[in-house]
Amino acid sequence: MIFEYLLRLMLLVPLVGGLAWGSLWLWRRVQLGLPLAPQAARAARMVDVLPMGTGGKLAVVEFGGRRLLIAVSRNAITLIADDGEGEFDAGQG
Secondary structure, rough: OHHHHHHHHHHHHHHHHHHHHHHHHHHHHHHOOOOOOOOOOOOOOEEEEEOOOOOEEEEEEEEOEEEEEEEEOOOOOEEEOOOOOOOEEEOOO
16 A cells, blocks of 8 residues: 555656646746747747836847847837847947
């Protein structure tokens, strides 16, 4: 009886731990807005995403050979900077 209990314990604890780790990994990927699978050739590509509080994110998007820094909120998407000169330029001379 004790052997059966220990065998179940040794099988189920790693299984539950693996499921917890996998769900946290998946949640993190979805929260950051990153694709789960590699994308095929597309015109626009998400380079990086940084969460900024509740519902807001900063994202770097590559489009047409240029990288754009955008702010994404629940109500709007705003262009912050463009790398037209090789580095991000926010329009400050």
